[in-house]
Amino acid sequence: xxxxxxxxHIVASGLVAAVGIxxxxxxxxxxxxxxxxxxxxxxxxxVALALWTFGKALLGRTKVGIGLTASAVANxxxxxxxxxVFVFWAADGLGFYTASAITFFILLSLYDPAPHHxxxxxxxxxxxxxxxxxxxxxxxxxxxxxxxxxxILF
Amino acid sequence: xxxxxxxxxxxxxxxxxxxxxxxxxxxxLGATPGLSPTMAVALLIPFTFKLDATQGLILLGAAYTSxxxxxxxxxxxxxxxxxxxxxxxxxxxxxxxxKGQGARALQLSFVASAIGGVFGVLLLIFLTPIxxxxxxxxxxxxxxxxxILGVTVIGSLDSSxxxxxxxxxxxGLWLSTIGFDDIMGAQRFIFHSSVSGGINVIPALxxxxxxxxxxxxxxxxxxxxxxxxxxxxxxxIGEAIREVFRRSRALTIGTLTGSVIGLIPGVGGxxxxxxxxxxxxxMSSEREKFxxxxxxxxxxxxxxxxxxxxxxxxxxxxxxxxxxxxxAVLLGGLLIHGIFPGSDLFDNYPDVAWTFIxxxxxxxxxxxxxxxxVAGLAAKVARVPxxxxxxxxxxxxxxxxxxxxxxxxxxYVMMALGTGMFFLxxxxxxxxxxxxxxxxxxxxxxxxxxxxxxxxxTSSIGEYFFTGLLxxxxxxxxxxxxxxxxxxxxxxxRYTTKEDAVAKExxxx
Numbered sequence: 001x002x003x004x005x006x007x008x009h010i011v012a013s014g015l016v017a018a019v020g021i022x023x024x025x026x027x028x029x030x031x032x033x034x035x036x037x038x039x040x041x042x043x044x045x046x047v048a049l050a051l052w053t054f055g056k057a058l059l060g061r062t063k064v065g066i067g068l069t070a071s072a073v074a075n076x077x078x079x080x081x082x083x084x085v086f087v088f089w090a091a092d093g094l095g096f097y098t099a100s101a102i103t104f105f106i107l108l109s110l111y112d113p114a115p116h117h118x119x120x121x122x123x124x125x126x127x128x129x130x131x132x133x134x135x136x137x138x139x140x141x142x143x144x145x146x147x148x149x150x151x152i153l154f
Numbered sequence: 155x156x157x158x159x160x161x162x163x164x165x166x167x168x169x170x171x172x173x174x175x176x177x178x179x180x181x182x183l184g185a186t187p188g189l190s191p192t193m194a195v196a197l198l199i200p201f202t203f204k205l206d207a208t209q210g211l212i213l214l215g216a217a218y219t220s221x222x223x224x225x226x227x228x229x230x231x232x233x234x235x236x237x238x239x240x241x242x243x244x245x246x247x248x249x250x251x252x253k254g255q256g257a258r259a260l261q262l263s264f265v266a267s268a269i270g271g272v273f274g275v276l277l278l279i280f281l282t283p284i285x286x287x288x289x290x291x292x293x294x295x296x297x298x299x300x301x302i303l304g305v306t307v308i309g310s311l312d313s314s315x316x317x318x319x320x321x322x323x324x325x326g327l328w329l330s331t332i333g334f335d336d337i338m339g340a341q342r343f344i345f346h347s348s349v350s351g352g353i354n355v356i357p358a359l360x361x362x363x364x365x366x367x368x369x370x371x372x373x374x375x376x377x378x379x380x381x382x383x384x385x386x387x388x389x390x391i392g393e394a395i396r397e398v399f400r401r402s403r404a405l406t407i408g409t410l411t412g413s414v415i416g417l418i419p420g421v422g423g424x425x426x427x428x429x430x431x432x433x434x435x436x437m438s439s440e441r442e443k444f445x446x447x448x449x450x451x452x453x454x455x456x457x458x459x460x461x462x463x464x465x466x467x468x469x470x471x472x473x474x475x476x477x478x479x480x481x482a483v484l485l486g487g488l489l490i491h492g493i494f495p496g497s498d499l500f501d502n503y504p505d506v507a508w509t510f511i512x513x514x515x516x517x518x519x520x521x522x523x524x525x526x527x528v529a530g531l532a533a534k535v536a537r538v539p540x541x542x543x544x545x546x547x548x549x550x551x552x553x554x555x556x557x558x559x560x561x562x563x564x565x566y567v568m569m570a571l572g573t574g575m576f577f578l579x580x581x582x583x584x585x586x587x588x589x590x591x592x593x594x595x596x597x598x599x600x601x602x603x604x605x606x607x608x609x610x611x612t613s614s615i616g617e618y619f620f621t622g623l624l625x626x627x628x629x630x631x632x633x634x635x636x637x638x639x640x641x642x643x644x645x646x647x648r649y650t651t652k653e654d655a656v657a658k659e660x661x662x663x
Binding site: 062076087103110112113 | 201204235308314317318320321324325327328335337338340343368371372373375377539540541542544548549550553559565578580581583596599602603606
């Protein structure tokens with residue numbers, strides 16, 4: 001058994017089991033049945049394995065998985081929120097390059113070990129961000145001709 | 155000897171230029187901790203859209219080969235394996251570097267990698283056409299079982315828990331059924347407009363391999379990399395080459411072990427390196443020197459992990475069953491160019507197949523030559539702060555996913571799958587079986603439906619899928635792989651997963 005609280009494993013395996021049950025429910029109730037023949041086989045095995053895993057978690061017999069510590073969650077959360085906002089809103093709303101530049105700079109500010117009180121650190125971050133955006137533009141817009149959503153600034 | 159006819163193709167200016175870019179870039183990417191070969195190849199796929207199939211595969215193949223070898227640089231100089239395949243290299247490689255023999259260790263590592271790699275590619279050259287002919291005898295039921303075998307072998311052998319590995323495979327198989335059914339046109343599991351056309355493999359691969367790494371880098375917080383980069387003094391290369399051949403036992407064990415392990419679907423390079431290291435130590439007359447900076451340790455580990463590369467592509471090119479996550483990514487690279495590997499690959503696209511394989515052979519030599527020069531630069535790149543690396547990988551993942559179909563839906567799918575995979579990995583699930591399920595799902599379903607139709611017209615489904623020598627052999631192999639893994643798990647003597655191995659390595663003083 002890992003040192004993690006049993007509740008974390010129960011929640012994780014419970015969520016996987018819930019997805020499995022939903023897949024099985026849809027597979028066995030949707031029409032036409034022939035289109036769901038293969039999903040039915042998969043979902044049966046899926047549910048069986050998921051319930052086995054859930055049962056082991058309930059009994060506290062889970063042996064693998066390092067889970068999430070409070071400090072890891074605290075470290076992950078700001079970066080994850082910024083990344084999710086970037087992908088699910090800013091990239092389309094502000095434009096890829098504008099959103100990338102803002103996200104890149106925020107992530108550097110959040111995780112770069114260089115001291116925040118030094119002006120030099122901020123200049124370095126700004127230069128790295130600008131370099132990144134230029135390289136991405138050259139690679140994707142110029143080299144690969146990828147047309148990204150319209151930028152809000154230009 | 156058909157492959158000789160296509161050797162000239164490797165040396166056209168564009169092909170050779172791409173081979174050089176892939177090799178040098180791969181060496182640098184490989185040296186960067188956190189950038190695995192699979193992730194590096196997945197992130198490179200969008201850059202192959204503008205290339206033809208041969209050029210794209212040359213770039214991806216060169217990156218695959220050299221990221222595995224490049225991982226030795228940070229393993230030796232920083233004591234951080236650049237890739238899971240280089241875990242065994244740290245044991246003696248870093249000890250040698252600490253003694254002031256960093257250049258010697260790097261030279262031994264690249265020379266052994268090249269020899270192992272060349273042997274592995276030769277195996278690929280000579281085995282693939284034979285197996286491709288044999289594969290012509292495969293019918294729908296056999297291909298169905300082969301696809302299932304691909305998922306179960308990786309699910310059971312590549313995961314820290316057999317049940318969770320197989321469960322991840324099931325999740326991948328389910329994801330592959332999302333979208334419209336090919337035969338009836340029915341909508342299946344379309345819970346959001348982003349997945350109405352099904353899940354595109356390339357954004358899924360990028361998300362599943364890149365995003366968990368990005369979030370893992372976030373998890374480390376504002377920590378600076380404490381690893382000390384050891385300096386590399388000059389060392390005569392001729393002496394290193396002579397030493398590799400003088401240590402022929404370690405070289406032979408490493409090369410043979412890597413080649414055999416590479417042929418088994420699901421067994422990765424980290425296992426090849428560790429098994430070869432262990433066997434070499436057991437058979438050595440100087441076994442007490444292992445772990446203290448013994449050259450045999452480096453030679454065995456590095457020859458094994460590069461010898462594994464060629465044979466790991468044999469199931470992909472002959473049976474269209476990717477035997478490893480990186481091979482699955484290469485399959486994605488083939489599919490975007492409309493090429494489906496399998497028994498007729500060498501009949502329909504001999505120029506693509508042979509030029510790609512030949513380029514891997516030449517790539518091994520280039521990797522050895524450039525590795526020695528790039529090592530110093532690669533070690534510096536390996537010290538790039540996590541924050542910069544995470545932001546770069548996130549940016550590449552977003553732009554790369556979008557460029558596949560110019561669709562924001564693909565970007566959403568990439569991010570959702572990647573974030574979900576990070577949390578699943580934290581609870582013992584592995585991305586490899588999920589990816590294999592996602593890629594092999596359509597193959598399994600198409601052959602299952604085709605087999606069921608044949609069975610309805612001739613016999614029963616049970617008789618069609620569960621009788622016949624080949625079916626029974628394949629079913630037996632599926633069962634054997636699961637039973638073996640459970641047995642090893644119960645005995646707690648399984649080979650370590652990459653996470654376990656990295657954790658153990660980091661814990662070693």
